[in-house]
Amino acid sequence: MKKAILILVMGLLLITNITEAKTKDIGNGLTIDIPKKYKYFEINFIKLMSTFPAIKKMLSEDQSAKDDLEEFGVGQKAKLVAIADNQKPIAILKKLFSSGGLEKIMKKDIEPLANKYIEKFCKTNDCEKLSKLPEEEQVEILAKVYEPMYIDLIKNKWKINKYAILLIGESLSDDIIEEIETEYEDYQEESEEEKTELIKELIEEWKEEWKEENENANNTFYATVDSMDVPKFKVGRNYKNEPYMYGTFIWNYPDLADDGKAEFIVTTINKKIFAAFFTCYRNCNDTNKIFAEILEPTNLLKDIEKIGIIADDSGDLTEQLKALNELYKSGALTKEEFEKAKKKLLN
Numbered sequence: 001m002k003k004a005i006l007i008l009v010m011g012l013l014l015i016t017n018i019t020e021a022k023t024k025d026i027g028n029g030l031t032i033d034i035p036k037k038y039k040y041f042e043i044n045f046i047k048l049m050s051t052f053p054a055i056k057k058m059l060s061e062d063q064s065a066k067d068d069l070e071e072f073g074v075g076q077k078a079k080l081v082a083i084a085d086n087q088k089p090i091a092i093l094k095k096l097f098s099s100g101g102l103e104k105i106m107k108k109d110i111e112p113l114a115n116k117y118i119e120k121f122c123k124t125n126d127c128e129k130l131s132k133l134p135e136e137e138q139v140e141i142l143a144k145v146y147e148p149m150y151i152d153l154i155k156n157k158w159k160i161n162k163y164a165i166l167l168i169g170e171s172l173s174d175d176i177i178e179e180i181e182t183e184y185e186d187y188q189e190e191s192e193e194e195k196t197e198l199i200k201e202l203i204e205e206w207k208e209e210w211k212e213e214n215e216n217a218n219n220t221f222y223a224t225v226d227s228m229d230v231p232k233f234k235v236g237r238n239y240k241n242e243p244y245m246y247g248t249f250i251w252n253y254p255d256l257a258d259d260g261k262a263e264f265i266v267t268t269i270n271k272k273i274f275a276a277f278f279t280c281y282r283n284c285n286d287t288n289k290i291f292a293e294i295l296e297p298t299n300l301l302k303d304i305e306k307i308g309i310i311a312d313d314s315g316d317l318t319e320q321l322k323a324l325n326e327l328y329k330s331g332a333l334t335k336e337e338f339e340k341a342k343k344k345l346l347n
Helices: 002-011 045-051 053-061 063-071 086-097 102-123 127-131 135-157 172-188 192-213 219-227 287-298 303-309 318-331 335-346
Strands: 025-028 030-033 041-044 078-086 161-169 231-238 243-252 259-269 272-280
Touching: 002 045, 025 078, 030 287, 041 045, 041 086, 045 053, 053 063, 078 086, 086 161, 102 127, 102 135, 102 192, 127 135, 161 287, 172 231, 172 243, 192 219, 192 231, 219 243, 259 287, 272 287, 318 335
Parallel strands: none
Antiparallel strands: 025 030, 041 078, 078 161, 161 272, 231 243, 243 259, 259 272
């Protein structure tokens, strides 16, 4: 199960077809809204494999990896969607999935920037001596030299700031469905205190695993991992009576200047996997609002929206109170829930 989830998360980093539509049918009976000024991009798994034959080759040679993906609903008809707050990240994705796209990105964006950071390093270090070191040591040193380059790419070159990634999958296997239902029932039997403690323990385990897997990382990486937290987390059933997992997490990456924030939901629709993640690196006060706007037509956040307003302690107080009042007027909150949430915000 853990291996399948890891493959899923890695897959979500690979996000073709571009449209300016405000509302978009994404398949499996789901429709989403594209926020104003946001750009949309999608690719299915068939296109992904045709663009990157190495992926198809890897899956053909590793039957267990292929079985894990298919068991988790990631087959040839599965689709990945990206929505970004500006055109630049979408243009990069479009180029990536074009003929020779990776080579073009390497030549135009990455190699010139890499040379710039190497030249800067060589001004204060003996690069001739570096070239004579064992290859393993060279790789370790260069990895640290290049690390700020990727921050430069994300923040300045590619303008990646606020974006959503969605997975629209195929049917899960009966074994996975049974496992999800069993874990859901076990989780629901825990008390609120036990649930909170369980999540905290899980987060700490993940942190330790990341640190062990990146034992040669610099202090910035460790500081970022240590700063990660999950202020909101909920497990429930959606309008199809199928289990979902929803939450937010935050972190601080010093080199990006601002705190990061993300919101996610992982669920099934008619036993087909659906996952949505919204990530923000800078000016993140409206992440909850944007995420809700994107998914509003799906009804998947219908009973979760009030959790976001009630539990979110960040952002503009006036806007939160306004949103809270709108929820109350719409009937989504009872008077008691409204008063309790209002009191929490004001305090």
